[in-house]
Amino acid sequence: MMNGYISVSNLEKEYVTASREIVHALTEINFEIAEGEFISVVGPSGCGKSTLLKILGGLLAKTSGTCTLKNTPIDGPRNDVGIVFQDPVLLLWRNVLQNTMLPAEILGLDAKKTLPRAHDLIKLVGLDGFEDKYPHELSGGMRQRNAIIRALIHDPNVLLMDEPFGALDAMTREQMNLELQRIWLESKKTVFFITHSIPEAVFLGDRVIVMTPRPGRISEIITVDIPRPRSLSTMGDEMFVELTQRIRNLLYVEGSLD
Amino acid sequence: MSNDTQGSGTPKSAGGPSLSETLLQRPYLLFGVSFVVLLVVWEWTVNYFEVDDFIFPAPSGVATALMRGLFFYDVGSGVGGAADFMGLMKTSFYNHISHTLFEAVMGFFMGSFIGLGLGLVFMQSKWVEAIIMPYVVAFQTLPKLAIAPLFIIWFGYEVKSKIFLAGLVAFFPLLVNTMVGLKSAATDQIDLMRSLSASRWQMFWKMQFPNALPFIFAGFEIAVVFSLLGAILGEFVGAGQCMWGGRGQCGLGILLMQMSFSSDTTGTFAILVILSCMGLGMHQVVRFVKKKVLFWAPETDKQMGA
Structure with missing residues (x-):
């Protein structure tokens, strides 16, 4: 049955290494994502979560199984998906506005419509006043905010985020978590958010997919029933602590953090 | 400050x-x-x-020779008034400088832009790259000095052979750096462009080419110094007649040879000073343009071998 907004069933991904060994990157991946849902994916490095994201983004071919978005198979990059990478991947010779407009330019969208939208997005993430600044003039947090609004400029339905805050310091990271929640509440995108931080996964997610490595598979999908908007003090709540502990146990029990 | x-x-x-x-x-x-x-x-x-002047001159002697050459058009004292073959010494420094500069600059533009252009073309197809590259590498490892006499035979003693030789040595740094630069795009950058279904053309102009610019400019920096070397080399092997003003042969390279023949070490040092100033000056011009173009790349010391 394929009634989710995003449906993944029996997904397998194998690599053949240079020494002709077959590596199972992903196996028996099954889940469904509802429209507008925020899904966090947590797991140690090597559990195939980035591979999974690339398959959903159409950047990587799967070995077997099915992946659909809005009931159409994902077999290549598509315009209704925006991707945010771990590094901001800003083009260094473009300023904030130009970087934000990149997808609109490539997709050939009408600048009359997208330019005001770009300015709105820049305001949304507090980069107004920095429109003509270049990446080397921005802080790490500002660069990542620039990368996030770039992924939103063409108004995709789905936002795929691959550890976008991994390189930020702890304080900036919490700030960005709040900001991402705010953006998500305003834009109501379907978000697939990869992280290796358990608190971050719980804080942001409606549900958390917990993955374990070798081969990468889903250990459990945990529903986070904490009302929104969540604040940083939420992290002290009993339910929050309980959920993070549960996920931590799952990861340790599977022996995947060794 | x-x-x-x-x-x-x-x-x-x-x-x-x-x-x-x-x-x-x-x-x-x-x-x-x-x-x-x-x-x-x-x-x-x-x-x-x-220490005898003709072994190692004092800076004051070099300065005097330099001044005389630059302001009094009396090049080279010679040792004990050495013979002035072909009236070379009667030609102003500026004639020699302008000849060498002309050859080096023309060679630089010709060689580096052909190198840049071919680099861009080669990288459009793995086939072209695979077929052409072995020849490029083989040719690059040839000492250019060994090719210089051939260039004199093919292109004559006049300025053309010097320009082509300067162009040849300026060519390789640009070819190699352009190719390396175009390959330098990070996987994430490629994924970003792919996720937007960018065409090959968009991929190239919006991402690959600007990405290669720091490498390309590193190539220009090397090429501009090499081109001066190429021009001098060409003059060593065979200098042509003066193109404008002056009598006899022109070029700092031939002047250098002449001074060395007449054991005018002081004069030789004066020419070396001029050459190093020219080299520095040309390098500074390239750096200036690079800073204007690459303002977005705070550290651009990605120097590749040439």
């Missing part, structure tokens, strides 16, 4: 920066001071040990 240390965090005495701090913050001042010291020591050593 203010006297403040730029947040280096080192504790500073209340009396302001010390002399060593002041010098370290001003590299040009430091260079000036060390240069003066070098000249004084050099001058003193040569005088003290009474």
